[in-house]
Amino acid sequence: MTTKEAFQKLTLLRKQQAKARKEIQVLIAFLNKTGTDWNGERAKARRNLKIYRLWKKGIKPKVLAERFELSYDRILALCHREQILEIRRAERNKKPLK
Secondary structure (H helix, E strand, C coil): CCHHHHHHHHHHHHHHHHHHHHHHHHHHHHHHHHCCCCCCHHHHHHHHHHHHHHHHCCCCHHHHHHHHCCCHHHHHHHHHHHHHHHHHHHHHHCCCCC
8 A cells, every 4th residue: 555545545434434423413413303212321320320329228329239239339429420410300390309
């Protein structure tokens, strides 16, 4: 391969990359509009909320870590994060926590 061929190929690939980025943005916008969980974020959010609710009921973090195949530290971090979010939601809605 010559330098000229490498430059031409690089230029072509950059054009393809730009086109692909635009197509990806269009597809993401479409999937978001339809409510599709295309990247698993909603599933993770539901899982995290479930873990938090179980933690609030008194299930030990070690048990939750084993059940959900996450580390003990990760369980604690997401429970504390969900707790902060719950406090913020309560403040926003001006409802007392239970």
